[in-house]
Each structure stands twice: as C-alpha cells, then as structure tokens.
Amino acid sequence: MGGVRVSGSGGGSALTQFTWGHSALDAEFATADDRTLRLVRLGPRQGPRQSRSRDTVGTEVALPLVELSALGHGSGWSGPRFTGTAFGTRLAYRSHRSGRSGTWEWLTVELHDRATGLTAFVELTSPTGLPVLRSRVRLRNEGTEPLVVQSVSSLLLGGLPSPDALDVHRARNDWLAECRWYTEPLRDTVADINVDAHQHDSRAALVLTGRGSWPTDGHLAMGALTERGSGRTWAWQIESPAGWRWDLGEHAHGTHLALNGPTDAEHQWRVRLAPGDEFTTVPAALALGSGLDDAMGALTSYRRAVRRPHPDHTALPVVFNDYMNTLMGDPTTEKLLPLIDAAAEAGAEYFCIDSGWYDDDTEGWWDSVGEWLPSPRRFPGGGIRAVLDRIRERGMVPGLWLEPEVVGVRSPVASQLPPDAFFQRDGVRLAEQGRHQLDLRHPAARAHLDKTVDRIVGDWGVGYLKLDYNIVVDPGTQTPEDLAPGVGLLGHAHAYLDWLSGVLDRHPGLVVENCASGGMRMDGATLAVSQLQSTSDQQDPLRFPPIAAAAPTAVPPEQGAVWAYPQPEYDDGLISFTLGGALLGRIHLSGHLNRMSEHQLGLVRDAVGTYKALRADLARAVPFWPLGLPGWTDEWLALGMRVPDGPSYVSVWRRGGEGEVRVPVGHLAGREVRTEILHPSASTSGSAVWDGDGLRVSLPSAPGVLLIRLAPSVGP
Template sequence: MASNVQPELFRKVRCGAITALYMRDPETKRLGLWLVPTAKAAKLPKRREVIDGVEFDAMLAATNGRLRAWHIESLVQVKALADEPPAGFAQGRTLRNSVTVDRLAFERQAVTRRGGATTVRTSFVHDRDGWRAHHELTWRAGASWLESTTTVENTSAAPVTLEMLASFSISGLAAFASDDAPERLRLHRIRAAWSTEGRLVTESFEDAQLEPSWSCYSVRAERFGAVGSLPVNGYFPFVAVEDSGAGVTWGAQVAHPGSWQMEVYRREDLGAISGGLADREFGHWMKTVAPGEQFTSPVAFVSAVAGGVEDVCAALTAAQERPLAQLPKSERALPVMFNEWATSWGDPRHENMVRLAERLRGSGVKYLVIDAGWYKPDAGSWGDAQGEWQANRAMYPQGLRATTEAIRAAGFVPGLWFEMEVVGSSSPLWNKTEWLLHRDGRPITGGTRRFLDLRQPAVVDYLTARVIGTLREGNFGYIKVDYNETIGFGVDGAESPGEGLRQHLAGVQAFFRKMRAELPDLVIENCSSGGHRLEPSMMALVAMGSFSDAHECREIPIIAANLHRVILPRQSQVWAVLRAEADLRRTAYVLASGFLGRLCFSGDYMTLRAEQHELVARSIALYREAAPVIARGRSHRYGPDVRAYRHARGWQAVVRIAPGGRTVLVVAHTFADPKTRELRVPLPPGKWKIAGELNEGGKGARIVDGEWRWRPGGEWAGCAVVLRR
C-alpha cells in the first residue's frame, strides 16, 4: 500500500539552538508542536504512513482500509467537563486527546518579535460552545529554553468548566526515526523523597510500556507528579525523553508550587509529553471560567537538545537565572552562612547566639541564622508552638532586637526561622478555625500542624504584623521559611479541592512577594523539610533553598550533586555540620560537600580543635575563589552510579566549568570501597594549574595528561579544588 502522505509543515520558527516546527495532520488538520535541535532540523526522515506486518493483512482486506502509523497530536491539550472523555482505554490513565481537542478548530497563529523576545500565539475556537484556547510559546534571545503556557478565554455566553489544562504538549518524539523507533526512546524522571532528593531514574519506553500496541488502538500513558502543597514530594516537576539513536533529548520543567503532573503519551509511532496542573483524575482539580474571564496555566520551560539528559537539564535550569537579577546585593558574592540548628537543636538563646557571633567574628561568614525554637513556650516543643511568633522571654529577656544588635556588631547579617503558613497544636490559633484551611468542612490537620488560609485578607494582615513586623522591628536581614507538612489533595472554598489548593498557594507566593516588596534587602531561604519546594516558581521568589534535611548524613554530596540537574547550585544551600569529635577526614568530607552549592555551617564551631578551625578557615577562603564558578557554570558528574545512598559505595567527582572555560571547580568524594587508589577525571583542553585545594592533608591533587588526579587515601574522603588556566 504505497503512499506519500507525510506530516505537513505549517510554520518553522527558529529559536536559537531550538527550532519549533508547527506540524499539521493532512487528514485531521490538527496542529501540533515538534521541537528539534536547530542543528538537526534538516535531518528528519520520511515517515511510514501505515503499519506493516502480517498481523494486519486480513484486517486490511476485510475493511478495505488502512491503519495509520501516525497522527499529529494537538499542541493544546485541554478537557472540558461538557465534552466526552478520550477512548482507547484512556479513562483513569489520561485525559489527553478528549473530544474537547477534536472540537478545538484552528483559528489563527501570530508571530511577534519584540524586545529580544519571539512569541508564537496559536489560537483555537471550540466549534460548538464558542470559547477559545490560546497557546503561547516564547523564546528570549540567547536562551536555551522556551516558555510555554495555555490560556482558556471564555468568549461564550455560558461558564466553561475545565477538568484538565496542560501548560505544554510536545509531540513527534520519534520524529528522527521513520518507524516507531524500537529500543531507542528512554524516559528520564527525577525522583524525590525526604533526605534522598534528586535521584535520576531512566527507563526504556519498552520497560515503561510505552511501545505502541499491534494495531495502535490502546492508549499508552504514563502520568506522574505530586499532589498537595509539597511540589517535590515523589518527583521533581521534570520529564525528559531521549532518542538514543538520534542523539536528541526533549525536556520540560513545570513551575508550580502545588499539585502538578507530567504525561508521557503514545498511541502510534509518534509519542508526546505534556504537563501542567494536576487534572481532575490525578489532582482533584476542576476550574470554572465565567463568561468574559480567562485562565492561564502555570509556565512550563521546555527544550530540545543535541545530547543527553545532562544536556537538557543544563538547558532547562538556565531558565532559573533570570529572576536572580532581583536579589539583594549581599547575594552577589554567594556569602557563606552559619545556621545554628545543628548547634542547639531547637534551643537557641540570646547568650549562646552572642557567644557564637563573637567566636565567628572575622571568619568570613556573613549570615548568622537563628533557627526553630526561639518562640517556644517554657514547657513544650518548638514543633507544636507555631502561630503567635512571640520570642520566649526567658530565652530573649531583652527581646530579639538586643540579639540582632549584638550579631550585627560582630559583623553579621542576622536571620530568623519561621514556619509561617502553619499553626501548632499548642498555639491559641489552633482553634481559630475561621482562619484555617478546611476539607469536607473540617480543619485540615497533619500531626501537630494545621494550615492558615492565605486566601483571607485577615490572615495576610496577621502574618504581615507577626512575620514582616518581627523582621523589621528586630532588624533582621534574612528569613528562613520552613514548611514541614503537606495539605494534601485539596481544600474547601472553590469549585474543586484542587482549585482551592491552587488559590491558597497563590496566596502563599503573594506573601513571599510582599516580604520582598516591604523589605527589599531581605534574603529569603526556601526550606520545606529540606528539599520539598525546590521547583522553579518558588526558587524565583527566594535567594536560595535548603537542598535537603540530610543534615549530617554521608549521602550529602550525592544529594547535592543530584540537584545540579534541577536547580542552580548558587541557590542550593548545603549543610556542613561540624563536630568536635570528628577526625580531619570526616571534617574535610563535610566541608567539601558544601562546595556543591551554598556553603552553610552548623554544629560545634565553638568547641572545634585548632586543626579543625584551620581547615574551616581554609574552606572559607577557597570558597571565595570558587564562588564565581558555583554561581555560573556547567556541571559534569563522574564516577560509578551509587545505588544505596544510605550505604554508598564507590566514588563521585563533579567538575564544574565556568563560562569561557578558564576556571574549573572539582569536588570529589569517596564512599565505602571506592575500588581505586586514584580518582581520574578529564578536564577541558588547556594548561591547568591548581589555584587552591581543600582536603584533610592540605594537598594531594595533581594534573597529568589533561586529567585531574587525586589519591584520597581511603574511604569517606572529600576534596575541593579550584583550577585555572
């Protein structure tokens, strides 16, 4: 059955290293979006039109028909309540390609170029109900990513209720093969669990059961994400698909602080990825758009690269640099900090903070943070007293201002911990239920925590007085915002529990912006039991985020290196907890871990031995040298895969190369049984010299034949080296 039917190119838009191909189906007239690396845009092969094989001979003869091997997937994926769901065993697995998509008729497409940005706006109209959907794809000159959103505009006379709205949909995942690309496509996801964040998991499409069925009737769909107010709880909002045969990888990140989903979808030869808000099936979300109103999805960052998963991760995380221009001036040099959490474990007192400040004077530390417990009752736990935010009088007899004045006099910017979105069970606000979030008419409770409703002006006013007011009156320059429980799938007060959750979290982010507006020099740390909020929309509001709650664990460098794939190292605050009883090898292991992000000390600084103090001082001096490449660079990991983080074996080295390639930072660690006496990692071409080094013995690394080499002397050793040419 010979045929020449091929996908029709509707429009090609070059966006630097990425080319957007708007492809049209010659039969259905659906318009889809393919992204390809510009260098490979001319290398797409001719597609087969029909499925071949002996299984189809009798069927084709009986129907006198054909089985198409591919169709173009629509670049807008939305499901309206008034339309029927998709077929092909799809219900419960995906809402993609519902009857809503069939009824969205292409209306127009406009390309605008203004202020260095190129935007493609593609509009569709619902052929029965009259409302419109607009997809926008934006590229800024020089960017390695594009931004994608979808807006539903209700231009009809009746309300429109949505059950699903994707921020992006990229199809054509087998475009570089003429068939279904067997054994070539790989799915990459990044998993997250408390204190083991950022694990890269890779599967073949065949293992994920994303291989098309023999007749392409059954939908293949892998839907995953996070549900609740911890957006990095289970997975990071990231997906990538690699065509190993073509050397091309597609990737996406969704910027949203609550429930989200990604989907990998396939029915025929060509697959697709999409993502955005968690839909009705996955996240209990429905949204009603009234006549004359519109609703826009969260932003998604998307890219296509000539390379693998590490390359697409670098392309996507670069999108997180743009908001950093608004940070306080104090953040430009990536200053080192000290957080007393692992020093007092919830019992910070005025006299201890003053002694610590005096001991740290002249050390090179800039931020000194008072962590949880400063507000706790005389009898009780810090973990169930959140809400009133009044300093404990016994701990701070002269008030917080006396403590901050002493901290500033010693040369530091003082910081303070809050868990401002919750109230604890011992707080009077526990029973102020009119201020709290509810589900099914009852206050949502997670252990000893309930949740303030930030949709309410009275709650925002209260937090303005108690949080912003305390920071202003106490002359603080830093806030650590913690968040140690999840709300769950949704809340009362909107057309669906998921929409109520979305509205509340929009209020949370509005308060973050309010803090920055009222206190422009305030440095904000985003902590959510460590790494539960490390997603782009939250990181855009803060100076840095806590990388993990793995405070003193041996797996710290593993987790910290993982996070280079999804957040910027300059925003990844890494614990370096110092213990007086630790030997120099353990101390160097901890200190070197901090070079994988923002170096944050804690622990027994007051009682360290002299040789430990000397090692800490050298680490701070070297960190100043390393800061520019930590701030901007490209990371490459070397070493065997580590399977069991709690029982790590082998070694790893992260080589981070500054833009221009004239400075390199190498951070290396050995774990149990490294199986090598000397670590070797390749360096970029050039004549390199060691400009500074940190390890237990002070020296030991060398450069031989274009390689960085180090003899660590055994297990559980760490080293950080700055190289220049």
C-alpha cells in the first residue's frame, strides 16, 4: 500500500492535471486557464470504480496553491479574507516532482511569476497511511529587484462545503483556563449575502490570530470544521513558535481555508527578498476524518510522526515536581529531603526542583535571574548537589526548573552580555516585568545558555529540565538586520528551537518539559522538539478536569503534563479525584506527600501503580471524547483513549449534577465488552456497566472520578 501516483504533463503550455497520494490520502491537482495550479480534490483514497465527483471541484471553485501579498502587489478586493491576491493569480505552474523519504511521501510544486521573477516552491508531505497533509512554501527571488513580502500562505484549500453546512471549532487558551473548545455555525460569522444577486463572494471571514512570544495565549494555533449530517471533519494546526493566522470564508458557494504564519497586518512581520534570497513559511498541517474524534486521532498520530525521536516518548516515567500547591518556588534542603523520600515511596521516577533554587537575593529573585547558580542560603552544607545526590540515591532522576530566555534587570548577566544579545526596538533594550529577553540569534546569548545547561546537565548530572517562559513580548525585536519586529521574533523563536535541539544532541538522555506559564506556548513547532508539554498552572483540583480532558486535542497523551497534587488535608475522595484526572495524560505528581498518613500515601501509590500498568498503551493510543469536547463548567466530563488492536480507556469525572450518566463508546458499539474499574481501587467508589453501546456510569458523590478499562471481545 502507499506510494506516489503521478500522471499528466510535467510542464509546457497545455493544461496540466496530476494526482499524488498514498493509501490514506488522495490529492488531485489541475491548472486553471490562467496557468495557476489548483488543489481540486483532497480526500481518502478511492477505488477505481468509485466516483471522484463528490469531492472533486472545478478549477474555478478551487483556489491557487499560494496566495501572497507584497508591497506594490496587493489584492484584487478589500476585506479580511486571505484570498484574491495579485500574486495568487500570477504564480503559474512550472513543474512538479515527488517521491518517498522513509515513511513520508513528498511532492514539491514549482510556481513562477514572470513579472517579478518570484518563484514559490510548495512543499507538501504526508506520513504514509495517515490522512494528514503538511504544507509549507519556500520563496525565492529569481528577479532583478528586491521584493518586500507582507504575507504568504502556508496552506490554502478551497472547495469545501458551503458555510451553510459547516460548524467551526476553536479553542480559547488562557492562563489557568487552557484548551476550552467551543463550536458555532460558520454562518454566524460569514453571513449569507445572496452571492448570486451581487455576483461577488462575501468579503466576511472568520479570522483567528496568535500574537507575540506566547503563540497560544488566547487561542490554540489550530481549529476544525465539521460538516453537519455527514460528520466529515477537517482539523488543522499551524506550527509557528511565534505569530500565526487562519481564516475561513465563502468562495464560489463553498468555503475556503487559509493557514498563515505571521503577517504584516497582524504581527508587524515582513521580509525583504533581495535577488537570490529565500524565505520559508512555517508549516501547517491538515487532518481529515469521518468525525471530530477521527480527525483529532489523525493529528495525534501525525504529531508523533513529525516530532524528534526520544526514549521518553515510550518510557513515560512518573515525574514529581515540588512546585504546585506545595513549595511554590521556595525550595530548601530542609523542605526537599522529606519530599524526596516520600516521592520515591510513592513511585516517582523523576524529581524536579522547581523555581527558587537560585534565589539568594533579599530583594526578590524575579528581576535578578540569569546566572542560574544555586543559592548557598537555601542549600547549606553540601549545597544543591547534595540534594541532587539524594534524589539519585532514592532511585530517581534529578530535575531542575530553568527560565533560559530571560535575564533580570538586576542580574549581572544584563551587563556582561553585549546589548545586541537582547531584544530591542529603536536601539532601546526591551524590559518586561523587570526582565530582559535574550535573542538566541546572537552567538553570545546562545553561548551563555550553552554554558548554563552544560553545567547543570553535564557537571551536576541533572536529567530533566523544566524550561519555563513567563513574559510575553509583542510584537518582537528589531535589529538593524530586521525589516520589522515580527521578523525578529520569528527568527528568535526558530533560533530557540535550534538551540534546544543542539542541547538534546549533546545530552541525548535529557528530558525537556516545555512550559510558558502553563500552556501559553503549546504550539506544534515547540512540541516537536520538547518531550513534555505543560498543560496548565491551574491550582484548583475541581477546575483541572476540563483542561486535562481537552489537552489531547493539542498534545499527544504521553507528552501532556497533567498535575496531580493530593494533599494530606484532602479526604479520600478528593485525593482520588486529583490523581485520577492525570492517569490518561503524563502524570505530574506534587503535594505534601511527606505529611500524609500511610493510608493516604497508599492511595497515591495505587494510582501511580495503575498509571505504570497502562502507560505503554498511552504511548500509542489516540483520544476520543464520548461526551463531546468538555465545557468549562460541565458537571460530567469524559476522555477516552483508544489503543490500536488493544483495549480502550475512559476517564469519567463528576463535578456535580445527578449521580449517573450514560457514556456512549461508538467504536465498540454492538460488541461484547468487559469493563474493569482501574481507579480508584475501592469498589464502593462507583460503577460502570456496559449496555451494548456504551457505559452506564454511576458516581454516588461529587467530586468523583472513574478510570475504566474496556476490553472488547475478539471479533468485528
């Protein structure tokens, strides 16, 4: 199965038509009368006897592969939609080539504008067997004059169903309230103006953007469309570590989707291409599915295929972090030693000392960070290395929190590094909340961080770094080489990921958690390099479940760090509740375990043991949501994990309401299924009964949670 299928002309003046794809994805391309190439069909592979007419559209309905705006070359009309640009109608098809690289199929299409000499290379890839298309565009100025590009699409698709038939899904993503999905008809934004009467498409568009150095502050850099009735779904993500934009609008009685990185209008981004210069957009990925769960499952598998390989993705060790609802940035030897012993007794395999370990400043550490040296006051005697040794003695890997990109205004590092190693605007070094921002494009900034990490990891033997980032810089930095601040921001963001890749190259066993005040940097580009992703800083155990339940829309379960912070003052039900909510993610233990009774610590050990028993399945499972994507105030929530050729798992939370709920499990409907409650271990905590199409779940008190294993009988 699989392989590239190409037919049709490779050039010349005649109209061109060709197909490309593999067993799970089929794409058809055709040139229009103006010689621009259009994607006229994107869908599942069809057999030779199946009609292609349902998904294939005419070139007048499809859109050019690339839309691009540049100074002096605008659009053919005014409005927020990113379609109809002058370059979009002029970038004519020149050639294409395709092949396979490992488990990926690839296609590169070359487009050219004779007027300016600009060439666009549309680089399409797809993991063999997955219904996911990844796209980016590489521009090269082959003309004789410079060109200032203001925006360029990463992926553009027309010919989707009418806005009348579509619901759009997007996710608000705020500090302490991440991954809050909501759904509305596309017509709520793109009104029906009677296109036929006006002989013109609506200028309206549903536009979403992410800005600044927190790319997922406000919304996740993704979205989805579902066709009512059929359930067909298109889900996407923009893999930008800085700004991004997507829009949906009406075109030729259908719908278009445009996915972009940063733009001039929204992000103060523009780039000057001198003759011979190149620029490549951030990638964007589009997943197809028969429903929202199906498309999100395809995105999950795609994220695994595109990320940097690392043993952590299959080992899934249990991490204890001393911060959340525990030491809260105030670690000392005296406080840590009993916590280390208790965490080891509970079954933790990594122990991370969070913020504050460097704090030896009576004026406060927030605006003095940057040297990343341990505090003698906090770690008397043997210093922090004695504490790290204690972690190793108890059989765990030591970890430390670090905020590498910031330097406090009172830090000696602020004057030791050259001024242009920091973010600046109009020659002025930027300061946000008493901190300067390093520019990782500068060799002195990178050398400073390399020295820091090589000391912590290489000399001290730390095997886990929680890399945090707690300021936001918008729109970016502007050196004399940067045409606009957004260019500087995107350049730094890519340099940061390149630096992080270099760290992992030098220290291949190191595990890195990505954090930015929780989930403010939960983007696909960063997720592809780091091993774990913080999902939230939420401290209320009753408000974490909707975050934990929705996090797999953005992060594979084995990468999504979910806090579990049981406390000695909690009753057994609340201890089980906060632990149970993390068992289908990447459990991050915290809490004053050293103050717990043996009975309470036994509850923690039971939950950790349950997690260890199922974590191998999580590393290959795809998510589903039996009760739909969770609402922030929902009283009942559910998250499922479906293991290919294996069992399924369902976590069900009750935060209020009646004591029983029915949980449909569509992929097991009509089969005999054996159910087993894995958590909590006490059988009196609730019940789950299979009724042939789903579960009847009973939880007698709120808050309550059950983790249920579903083992289907052998058969269809």
